[in-house]
Amino acid sequence: MSATVAGEVQQAAARASEALAAAFDALPAPMPVLEFRMSRFAARGTQGQPRALALVALGFDYGGTRVAAHDDDDGIPRNRGAEIAAEERLEALGLAPLAALGEVAAALERPPRPHDWVLPRPRGVAPSSRLVRLLPRFEAEGFRLEFNRNFPIEVLPPPESWFGELSGEENTRTFGLRIGVVVRGERIALLPALRAGLAEGSLSFSAGARESDDTIWLAPVDARRRVPLPMGRVRAILSALTGSISGPGDHERLELPRAAASVLSELTEDDTLPPIRFLGRADLTELAERLAAPAVFVRETPAGLNATLRGYQLDGLAWLRYLAECGLGGVLADDMGLGKTVQVLAHLLSERAAGRLTAPALVVVPTSLIPNWRAEVLRFAPDLRVAVLHGQARDLEYSRLAETDLALTSYALLVRDRERIAAQRFSLLVLDEAQAIKNARSKSAEAARALPIPRKLAVSGTPLENHLGELWSLMDCVLPGLLGSESEFSRLTRIPIERHDDPDVRARLNRRIAPFILRRTKEKVAPELPAKTVIERRIELGIEQRVVYERWRMQLKAKVEHAVAQGGPGMAQMLVLEALLRLRQVCCDPRLIGAYDAESAKLDVLLEMLEELIGAGRRVLVYSQFTRMLDLIQHALSARAIKFLRLDGATRDRETPVKRFQAGEAPVFLISLKAGGVGLNLTAADTVIHYDPWWNPAAEEQAADRAHRIGQHQPVFVYKLICAGTVEERVRALQQRKAALVGALLEGGTRSTARFDPEDLDELFAPLS
Numbered sequence: 001m002s003a004t005v006a007g008e009v010q011q012a013a014a015r016a017s018e019a020l021a022a023a024f025d026a027l028p029a030p031m032p033v034l035e036f037r038m039s040r041f042a043a044r045g046t047q048g049q050p051r052a053l054a055l056v057a058l059g060f061d062y063g064g065t066r067v068a069a070h071d072d073d074d075g076i077p078r079n080r081g082a083e084i085a086a087e088e089r090l091e092a093l094g095l096a097p098l099a100a101l102g103e104v105a106a107a108l109e110r111p112p113r114p115h116d117w118v119l120p121r122p123r124g125v126a127p128s129s130r131l132v133r134l135l136p137r138f139e140a141e142g143f144r145l146e147f148n149r150n151f152p153i154e155v156l157p158p159p160e161s162w163f164g165e166l167s168g169e170e171n172t173r174t175f176g177l178r179i180g181v182v183v184r185g186e187r188i189a190l191l192p193a194l195r196a197g198l199a200e201g202s203l204s205f206s207a208g209a210r211e212s213d214d215t216i217w218l219a220p221v222d223a224r225r226r227v228p229l230p231m232g233r234v235r236a237i238l239s240a241l242t243g244s245i246s247g248p249g250d251h252e253r254l255e256l257p258r259a260a261a262s263v264l265s266e267l268t269e270d271d272t273l274p275p276i277r278f279l280g281r282a283d284l285t286e287l288a289e290r291l292a293a294p295a296v297f298v299r300e301t302p303a304g305l306n307a308t309l310r311g312y313q314l315d316g317l318a319w320l321r322y323l324a325e326c327g328l329g330g331v332l333a334d335d336m337g338l339g340k341t342v343q344v345l346a347h348l349l350s351e352r353a354a355g356r357l358t359a360p361a362l363v364v365v366p367t368s369l370i371p372n373w374r375a376e377v378l379r380f381a382p383d384l385r386v387a388v389l390h391g392q393a394r395d396l397e398y399s400r401l402a403e404t405d406l407a408l409t410s411y412a413l414l415v416r417d418r419e420r421i422a423a424q425r426f427s428l429l430v431l432d433e434a435q436a437i438k439n440a441r442s443k444s445a446e447a448a449r450a451l452p453i454p455r456k457l458a459v460s461g462t463p464l465e466n467h468l469g470e471l472w473s474l475m476d477c478v479l480p481g482l483l484g485s486e487s488e489f490s491r492l493t494r495i496p497i498e499r500h501d502d503p504d505v506r507a508r509l510n511r512r513i514a515p516f517i518l519r520r521t522k523e524k525v526a527p528e529l530p531a532k533t534v535i536e537r538r539i540e541l542g543i544e545q546r547v548v549y550e551r552w553r554m555q556l557k558a559k560v561e562h563a564v565a566q567g568g569p570g571m572a573q574m575l576v577l578e579a580l581l582r583l584r585q586v587c588c589d590p591r592l593i594g595a596y597d598a599e600s601a602k603l604d605v606l607l608e609m610l611e612e613l614i615g616a617g618r619r620v621l622v623y624s625q626f627t628r629m630l631d632l633i634q635h636a637l638s639a640r641a642i643k644f645l646r647l648d649g650a651t652r653d654r655e656t657p658v659k660r661f662q663a664g665e666a667p668v669f670l671i672s673l674k675a676g677g678v679g680l681n682l683t684a685a686d687t688v689i690h691y692d693p694w695w696n697p698a699a700e701e702q703a704a705d706r707a708h709r710i711g712q713h714q715p716v717f718v719y720k721l722i723c724a725g726t727v728e729e730r731v732r733a734l735q736q737r738k739a740a741l742v743g744a745l746l747e748g749g750t751r752s753t754a755r756f757d758p759e760d761l762d763e764l765f766a767p768l769s
Contacts, residue, residue, distance in 0.1 A: 027079040030060035032086040034138060036131075037148035054131065054151070056095060056117040058086065061144070069115035089141045093134065095119055136216035136228065155218060156183045156227045162274050163187070164267065166281035167253070171327070174481075175261070175284055178253045179237060179276070183227055189252035190229075193219035194237065194245055203238065213273070233273045239508055240266040242492050243484025257481035258287070259328050262515060265292035287326060291515040302349040304383040305342075312525035313343050319518050320347040320457070324356060329456040329478035330516040331434070336461040336705035338520060341373070344430055344459060345381040351428065352384075352405060360387070360404045361428040362421070362453065366436060367410040368654055368675075373432070374408065389413060389421075398424070411436050415443045418450070426453045434458035437477060438470035440486055449477045461705075462698040463517070468494040471513075479516060483509075522705075532704070532716045536732075538724040539605050541587075544598040546768055548590045549726060552582055557765040564761065580727055580764065587723040588629050588692050600632075602721055606691060607636055609719070614642065614667045619684050623703050624691040625673040633670060633691070647680075648672035658682065673703055682706045686714040691721055693728050725769040 035057040058069040060083055062076055069083060098116040119131065135155050138145060147154040159181035167176035180189040197203030202217065213232025221227055238245070240263040244254055256263070265288045267276050278285055299314035309317065316332065320343065323330045334340050344363075351357040365373055370390055377386050387397040389409040394417075401407060401424055414421065429451055431437060437445035437458075448456075456478040464471045472489045475482055483489045493509055496502035541549060556579035563575045582593060590598035606622070613620055624630050627648050637644050643666040645657045654675075661669045662684045669685065673694055685707040694700050704718045722728045 027077055027082075028062050030062050030079055030082055031144055032083075032142060033059045033061050033066070033144045033146060035059065035146045035148060036151045036153075038150045038152070054119050055098060056090075056119065057113065058090065058115045058117060060086070068113070071115070086143070089143075090117055093137060093141065135218060135226070139216060139228065152224060154225050156221065156225055158228050159183055159274070160185075162233070162276040164264070164276050164278040165253075166264075166278055166284050168281065170281070170283050173258055174255050175258060175281060176253045177256055177263075179267075180252075181227060181229070188221055188227060190219060190237075191245060191252050191254065193221070193227075194234070196220055198238075198245070203234065230274065232270075236267060236270060236273055239504075242508065243488040257479060258284075259479040259482045259516065261285075261287040262291040262512065264288035266511065290322075290326060302346055302353055304349050305346050305381060307342050307346075307380050309342070309346065310339070310526070312520055313339055313346075316340075316343040316518060316520075317346045317350065320344075321350055321354075323457075323516070324351060324354075324455065327455065328516065329458075330518065331458045331460065331463055331474055331478060333460055333463045333517055333519040335521045336702050338522060338526060340459050340461070341376050341432070342380050344432075344457070345377060345384070348384060348406060348428075349381055357405060357427050359425040359427040360401055360407050361430060362407050362409065362424075362426040362451075363430040363432060364409055364411055364414050364448070365432040367412055369432065370408055370410060371655055377406065389417070411444045414447050418447045422451055426451075427455070429453040429456040431456070431458045431477070432460075434460040434474055434477075435462050435465060435470070438465065438473050440469065440473035440476065445473055445477065449480070462702060463519075465696050465698045468498060475513060475516070482512065482516070532718060534718045534720065536720045536722055537605070538722050538729075539601050540724050541726070541768070542599055542601050545586070545590055545601055548593075548595045548598050549583065549586045550768060552586055552593070553727075553765060553767065556582060560761060560765065564758070576761065576764075580731070583727040584692060584731075585626065587726050587728050588624070588626060589632055591632065592626060592628055602691070602723060603632065603636065605721065606633065606689065607640065609689065610637075610642060610668060611640070613687055618687045619661075619664075619667055619669075620687045620689060621669050621671060621682060621685045621703075621707060622689045622691060623671050623673050623700075625694055626692065627672050629691065630670050630672060637668065637670075642668060644668040644670055646670040648675045651675065654680075661685075671703070673699060680706045683713075686716055688716065688718045689721065690719065693720060693722060693731055727764055730764050730766070 037055055037057070039053050039055050060067050060069065060078075062078075065076055067076070067078070069087065095117040097114075098118045099114060119134070131153055135145065135153075139155075145155050161182045163180055163182065165176075165178040165180075167178070168174060178189055179191060180187055182188070194203065197217070197219065213230060213235075215231040216228045217231050217234050218226035219229050219234075241254065244256060244260075261284045264278060264285060268278075269292070299311075299318050301309055301314070301317075312334075316334065320330075320332070324347075332340055332343065334343075348357065348361055351361075363373065367390075370388065374386065374388060377384055384406050385404040387401055387404040387407045388394070389397050389407055390413060394413075397407070398420065407424075407426070409417070409421070429448070431448060437448050439445060458474045458478050460474070463474055469486070469490065472483050472486060472494070476486070483493070493505055496505040497509070560576055560579055585592035586595075587602065589600035589603055591600070610620060610622075622633065624633070627650075630646065630648060634644065634646060645661050645666045645668070647654060647657050647669070649672060651657065657669070658680060660666065661682065664684065669682065688704045688707055690700055690703070700720075704716075707716050722732065
């Protein structure tokens with residue numbers, strides 16, 4: 001064949017191929033249809049008892065004309081290529097032509113049809129379970145599904161719309177929420193389906209399940225019907241309602257606290273998901289909008305306040321007013337020294353002017369702070385009428401409560417006078433130094449939660465010191481139910497964050513609490529404060545002190561290892577803390593554990609530092625958590641004729657030593673960490689020495705900020721004395737992780753853990769280097 005002829009043949013073949021392709025393209029594209037039905041057959045070995053078999057009939061819809069696969073007597077043009085492709089997709093999904101199954105096909109009560117397919121049943125898997133998993137895949141492959149009435153499952157069409165019904169009376173503490181879909185005009189509540197999915201494991205609160213948002217979940221409507229829902233929308237609902245929908249029950253409606261109106265915004269914030277239309281209770285949707293994006297605060301100082309508020313304090317006052325207008329509580333969590341007390345007093349004046357202080361506010365403080373608060377009221381808000389519910393004269397104060405604006409009491413008396421206080425009428429509860437109720441099971445926390453006061457505020461520079469359970473305790477007091485029950489919060493939020501560092505769960509918690517916590521740091525809002533320099537001074541132990549340390553370390557390590565072997569790290573927590581305490585006491589001074597002949601390298605360094613600092617005109621705060629250590633330091637200072645003052649838990653009159661130090665009567669102030677952690681203004685000091693590192697970094701920070709606060713004009717130096725190579729150095733590493741836990745929840749940090757694991761124990765009890 002010549003080259004010319006060969007070329008002509010190739011061109012003709014190409015034209016024929018193009019014509020054939022065009023002919024196929026011109027054919028109508030059919031909709032493949034799967035009809036599900038049940039049939040019975042007599043299986044061998046069943047003594048004639050018929051068994052059910054799920055059959056799938058394949059057909060095609062050509063513009064309203066329905067034809068069966070392999071049926072040529074139809075009189076319409078067929079797109080055989082598309083039909084063959086549909087059959088190939090069925091095979092890929094695990095189905096097999098019924099006719100190919102031989103004995104099963106022959107045993108059917110009715111002869112098989114060429115378009116019947118059968119779903120193989122894997123051993124141990126129920127047919128309904130297999131189908132529920134496969135049905136969304138059929139739809140994803142382009143099949144339309146139809147269900148015979150004798151089939152045990154029917155998949156409804158996709159929802160026409162989503163709705164959320166809001167119920168309840170306005171201005172009540174709770175509201176009802178019912179979420180559902182509309183299918184064929186029928187309203188279907190989804191809460192029972194979500195609970196069932198969580199219970200059976202087809203749904204999870206965990207963000208680890210990473211199906212795409214378009215993945216279909218077949219939600220059970222009743223025993224037979226299923227409605228296809230996109231997983232993206234389902235996950236958004238689960239995330240917004242975490243802690244509220246778990247647990248047994250088939251109730252269609254949730255009862256939520258009013259503060260949880262913020263979930264309405266969470267449910268509608270992603271415009272890529274099917275929208276949810278909320279019905280009823282316009283006040284709740286308005287509140288949700290305010291919580292999602294609060295309006296610009298009006299910054300104004302109330303009449304009667306004897307103070308010039310700084311800009312961030314005006315913002316804080318406006319935020320408190322915003323919460324009051326919403327009828328909600330919150331947590332004012334500004335850094336120590338930023339003037340939380342004056343913001344609260346300004347808020348009380350503002351509330352009185354707005355007519356919302358229809359009964360006195362109850363302010364609960366540590367016992368030692370009652371004089372401070374009384375003095376602050378007289379100084380900043382002398383127009384406020386105060387009753388002090390403390391001491392022997394409190395009977396008279398109770399009798400005149402109706403004539404006052406503010407009642408002061410202590411946490412101790414909150415428990416002791418619980419019934420008497422609960423019988424009074426108050427407009428607002430303010431919990432100052434609210435870390436006092438961080439233990440949800442403490443009597444103080446239980447009494448505060450039980451008070452029938454409509455609004456509650458917590459005030460604390462350290463709302464989170466050790467673990468997220470403390471945050472739950474505070475939030476559940478001021479906004480009951482917002483974070484769910486304690487057990488559900490622990491399972492669904494605390495454990496995923498603290499143990500697994502789950503960023504999605506942490507983001508969800510941040511989003512939930514953000515409208516109700518105001519947290520500002522000195523670095524961000526008070527840049528005019530002089531610098532604070534933190535210096536860690538490493539101290540080498542002497543030979544005798546090293547011997548004592550190693551002897552105790554080996555004994556304690558053996559006890560801890562035995563306890564861990566018996567019950568695991570979690571069961572040994574208390575023993576571990578006791579062992580750490582003993583080793584830290586050895587670092588401070590061996591005399592604290594009875595080794596009277598050993599020297600203390602740290603005490604020697606402290607005395608050298610004090611002599612040098614005092615010679616330079618510095619004013620020094622010395623903190624220790626051990627009052628016996630303060631006794632030893634006091635004895636050493638007296639022997640050197642160094643003037644000092646002292647404040648610890650046994651000090652009855654706190655005001656006098658503070659005033660004397662502020663007046664310059666002594667250059668050194670010895671303070672126990674707990675006694676000096678709250679209610680002190682020591683701006684006369686420019687140096688802080690932490691003699692021993694405290695387990696809780698927030699408590700250390702609080703103590704240092706007694707000097708580094710508004711009113712300080714000198715740079716502040718903070719020294720932390722650390723014995724090199726000892727447990728003190730290793731505790732610092734764990735402290736960093738605890739500080740990160742606070743940052744993760746309040747300041748956008750990333751790492752969070754507060755738990756001993758075997759690696760921690762190996763590090764803590766390692767021998768001296």
